[in-house]
Structures are given as C-alpha cells and as structure tokens.
Amino acid sequence: MGLNFEVVFREVLYAVAVIYTLAFVIYGIRAIKGPTTADIILVVDCLSFDMAAFMVILGIYFRSVMLASGSIILALWAYMLDLYYTKYVLYGEVEV
Amino acid sequence: MIEFHLTVLAIVVSFGFVFSYLAMKEHDLLKALALSSVQSTFFALGFYVLAAPDIVLAYLAIAVGAYTALMILAISKTERFEVGK
Amino acid sequence: MSPLDVLYHAVFVTGMVFIVIGAIYDLIAAIGMLRFSDFYMRTHAATVGTIGGAVLPVFGAGLVALVSPQLGELRFFMAGIAFTVAMLILMVAPTGTHSLVSAVYFGRVGRKPRLIVDQLEEDLPHREDVAELVREHREVPGEQPEFYFRRRSR
Numbered sequence: 001m002g003l004n005f006e007v008v009f010r011e012v013l014y015a016v017a018v019i020y021t022l023a024f025v026i027y028g029i030r031a032i033k034g035p036t037t038a039d040i041i042l043v044v045d046c047l048s049f050d051m052a053a054f055m056v057i058l059g060i061y062f063r064s065v066m067l068a069s070g071s072i073i074l075a076l077w078a079y080m081l082d083l084y085y086t087k088y089v090l091y092g093e094v095e096v
Numbered sequence: 097m098i099e100f101h102l103t104v105l106a107i108v109v110s111f112g113f114v115f116s117y118l119a120m121k122e123h124d125l126l127k128a129l130a131l132s133s134v135q136s137t138f139f140a141l142g143f144y145v146l147a148a149p150d151i152v153l154a155y156l157a158i159a160v161g162a163y164t165a166l167m168i169l170a171i172s173k174t175e176r177f178e179v180g181k
Numbered sequence: 182m183s184p185l186d187v188l189y190h191a192v193f194v195t196g197m198v199f200i201v202i203g204a205i206y207d208l209i210a211a212i213g214m215l216r217f218s219d220f221y222m223r224t225h226a227a228t229v230g231t232i233g234g235a236v237l238p239v240f241g242a243g244l245v246a247l248v249s250p251q252l253g254e255l256r257f258f259m260a261g262i263a264f265t266v267a268m269l270i271l272m273v274a275p276t277g278t279h280s281l282v283s284a285v286y287f288g289r290v291g292r293k294p295r296l297i298v299d300q301l302e303e304d305l306p307h308r309e310d311v312a313e314l315v316r317e318h319r320e321v322p323g324e325q326p327e328f329y330f331r332r333r334s335r
Contacts, residue, residue, distance in 0.1 A: 002186065005193055006251045012197055014100070016238075019204040021104055023234075024141075026211035028111045031134050032118065036291040038220055038281060040130035044137060045277055046214065046227050048160070049235040049270050050207055051141055056242045056263050057200060058144070060249065065258045066149035070156055071239075071266050074140065075273060077161035081133060082277035084168045088126070089288040094165075094172045 013061055020054050041085050048078030101145055108142040111135075123178045129167050136160050189248045196248075199241025207234030219294040220285055224278055231274035239267040 024047065031043040052071035059068025087094050115135035122128040136159035143152045182190075210230030217223045243263030246256050285291065286301070 002182065003190060003193065005245075005249055008193075008197070009245060009249065012201065016200055016204045017100065017104070019208050021107060023204075023207045023211035023230075024138075025107060025111075026208075026215050028115075028134070028138070030211075030214050031131070032114065036220070036285075037124070037127045037130050038285045038290045039223065040127065040134065042220070042223060042227055042278070042281060043214065044130065044133050045274070045281070046210065046230040046234075047134070047137055049231045049274055051137060052266055052270065053203065053207075053235040053239045053242075054141070055144055056239050056266055059262075060242060060246050060252070060259060062147065063252055063255065064147075064149065065255055065262065067144060067147065067152070068259060068262050070140070070144065070149065070152040072262070072269060073153060073156045074137075074160065075266060075269050077156060078137075079273040079277045080161060081164050082281050084165055085126075085130075086280040086284040088168050088172055089284040089290060092172065094169050 010061065013057065016057065017054075020050065023050065037085070041082060045078055045082060048074050105142055105145050108138045108145070112138045112142065125171050125176055125178065126168070129164055129171070133160060133164050136163070192244050192248050196241040196244030199244065200238045203234055203238030203241065206230070206237065210234050220291055221282070221294060224282055227278055228275075231270060231278070235270050235274070236267050239263050239270065243267065 027043050027047045027050075031040050031047075034040045034043060052075045055071040055074070056068050059065070059071075084094055112135045115131050115138065119128045119131040119135065122131060136155070140152060140156050140160065143155055206229055210226045210233070213226030213229065214223055217226055240263070243260045246252060246259035246263055249256055252259060
C-alpha cells in the first residue's frame, strides 16, 4: 500500500483552502472595524504573510513556480509598509 | 474545482470593493492609505486565483509597495487631514 | 515498500500535518484578532498568525513539494521558494510587529489600556531620546488628534 500523493494533497487542500478563506474574511472584518490606523496596518501585516503562505500552497496545486514566487515579494513589501508607518508616526518625515 | 476558484474570487473582489469605498470616504489620509493597501492585497490574491503570474508580480510591487511608500512620502510633505466636509 | 519509499511517505505526512496545523493556527489567530479588545492584545494574535499560521505551513509545503511526483523537476525549485519564504517571514514578521508596537506606544496612537504596572513609562524620564517623542503626539480615534510634524532631533 502506498499513498497517492497527488490525490491526498488535493483532498486536504480543499479543507485547508476553506479554512484560509474564512480566516481572510475575519481579518477583513477586523480591518473594517479597526479603530486606529495601527490596527489596520497590523491586519495588513498578518493578511500579507498568511496570503504568502496560501500562495505557496496553491502554487503546488497549480504546478507553477512563477505563481509561487510572488509570495516572496508580498512578504517583503508588507514589511516595508510597517517600517514606513513607524517612521511617519515617530519622526513625522520619511526618507526614501 | 472551478466553483472553489469562483467563490474565492467573489469573496476577494467584494472585499476589495468594500475597502476601496471606505478609502474613498475617509478623511484621514493615512488611514485611507492603510485601507487602500488592504484592498490591493486582496486584489493580488484575486489576480493569483485568475492564474496571471506576471500581473501578480507587477501589481504587488506597484500597489502594495511603491504606491504606499510614495503616498506616505507625499503625506509627510503636506498635511495629514482633509479640511472641510 | 523500499526504504526510500518509507522516507518519502514520512516526509509527505509530516508536511501535510504542518499545513493542516498551520491552517488551524491561522483561523485561531483571525478569531483572536477579531475579538481582542485593544492593540497590545491583538499583537498576540498577530504572533500566532504569522509564526504559526505562515511559517509552519510554508515549511510543510516545502516538505510536500520536495517529494511530490506530479511536479517533476520543478519540485526542487518549489521547495527552494517555500523554504526561502519561510525564512524570510521568520525574520521579517517579528521585526515589523516590534516596530509597529513601538510606533503605537511612543506615538500614543489610540487609547492606552488600563495597565497594572508599566515599567517602561517609569523608565522614560531617564531616556531623553524617547521622552521628547512622548510629549509631542497624541491620537485617539473619534477626536481631533493633537498632531503636528516634528523634526528629528539628531
């Protein structure tokens, strides 16, 4: 007996994708409700990293390296948004 | 599987619409920028589900990265709050 | 089953378990992000959501991609991308959250929660670099913020 890797991965992916989509929806509700700007930036942070993880998992399903490589860029640009918000709030000016 | 794709696409694009509306109605420009970045993150996943890798790469670098950085730079040179109704 | 087959099955099952646990972590973090009351509590949910919900499933996806036969020769590229993303998020997420929390604390964004003890505030008058920042800025949602631009002191 041996597992068929492709079938098992596809069956698990359906459940995982439902859970991830539900989590994205709940993050979005917090971003709508967020009282301050920092809450929204924190939600963007979490959302971007989780979306990067979801992109890698879906990239295995789509069998495409090009699709999965967008997650590196997403993680790095979300990090830059944090640093720019911090520099704006604490120093009032931003240098590029 | 196509139902799953369309469901994710519908959810993501609906959230993008809601966030772009909220960003348009906001008087605090920094908060509008944060809402706009949420919208661009959702649209990136939308382009991903549509299986367009080149658009994903370009849209991420522009809408999540360069747009927010340049807008924060522009806000820091001018004023943060809109005046008037 | 050959010993190599057993190894492949072990790696695959480990990766799938990581992915499923990561998804559950992500849902827990989202619920916590929705229901916690102030910003400093929400950073706990952010920690669960980034390290448990992003690094763990990406690492598991790398393990799965390493043994997936349907990917062909692409599986090494996919595993490399997955491990790169896992290491990047592992380095980048705590740094970003720390900088965001420092912005909220020193910039006084939002209403400060009721704390029993705040040792950083007791320590602040001895540190002239951040004490200047605390005096100048205050921002509460719903009110007009007392905010003006300042120059960097040094």
